[in-house]
Amino acid sequence: MEDDTLSRTNPGSDPSLLLVDDDEIFVTRLARAMEKRGFATRTALSVADALKMIHQAPPAYAVVDLRLEDGNGLDVVEALRELRADARIIVLTGYGAIATAVAAVKMGATDYLAKPADANDVTSALLSSGESLPPPPDNPMSADRVRWEHIQRVYEQCDHNVSETARRLHMHRRTLQRILAKRGPR
Known part of the structure; x- marks a missing residue:
C-alpha cells in the first residue's frame, strides 16, 4: 500500500528532505519510504556530513537523530534554522525525555518523535500544520x-x-x- 500523504497535503514546491542518522540501515529504509511519498531525499550519517549538505543546499524538510556518533543533532537543527528559517525539522531520538524535547524545540525543531518512528509518523509530523496535533499512530508501541x-x-x-x-x-x-x-x- 503506497501512501500519497505528500500529494494530499501539498507541502509546497520544494520536497527536499535531509535525513540524518548514524544508523545506516534505518536511514536508508526511511529514505526509500519517504521517496515513495514524494520527497527528494538526501542522507547523512554524521553531523559533519549533514552540515556540508545544509550549506550546499538547505532542505525544506529535515529529520535529525538527536545523538550521533560525532556530535549532537541539535547542531544540525541550529545550522539549518539559520540558513532556512522556514524548514520543517523533526528530531528523532531513542530517549523520550521532556528536557530533550524542550531543548530541540527551543533550537528550532518543529516536532519531536521518539524512536522507533515509521515513515507514516515522520510524514505526519513533517506535514502537520502545527495548529493541531497530528493524529495518534494507528498501531503505537505498548x-x-x-x-x-x-x-x-x-x-x-x-x-x-x-x-x-x-x-x-x-x-x-x-x-x-x-x-x-x-x-x-x-
Whole structure:
C-alpha cells in the first residue's frame, strides 16, 4: 500500500528532505519510504556530513537523530534554522525525555518523535500544520515495549554490562537480569 500523504497535503514546491542518522540501515529504509511519498531525499550519517549538505543546499524538510556518533543533532537543527528559517525539522531520538524535547524545540525543531518512528509518523509530523496535533499512530508501541526498548538501548550503551546498566537505570541488578532473560514484549 503506497501512501500519497505528500500529494494530499501539498507541502509546497520544494520536497527536499535531509535525513540524518548514524544508523545506516534505518536511514536508508526511511529514505526509500519517504521517496515513495514524494520527497527528494538526501542522507547523512554524521553531523559533519549533514552540515556540508545544509550549506550546499538547505532542505525544506529535515529529520535529525538527536545523538550521533560525532556530535549532537541539535547542531544540525541550529545550522539549518539559520540558513532556512522556514524548514520543517523533526528530531528523532531513542530517549523520550521532556528536557530533550524542550531543548530541540527551543533550537528550532518543529516536532519531536521518539524512536522507533515509521515513515507514516515522520510524514505526519513533517506535514502537520502545527495548529493541531497530528493524529495518534494507528498501531503505537505498548508501554511495555517502550520500556523494553529503553532498557535494551541503555544495556547496549553500557557494553552489555548488567551491573552498570542496573546502576544507570536505578534498578536492582537481579531484576534487570530477569528482564533481560525474557523475550521482549510485542
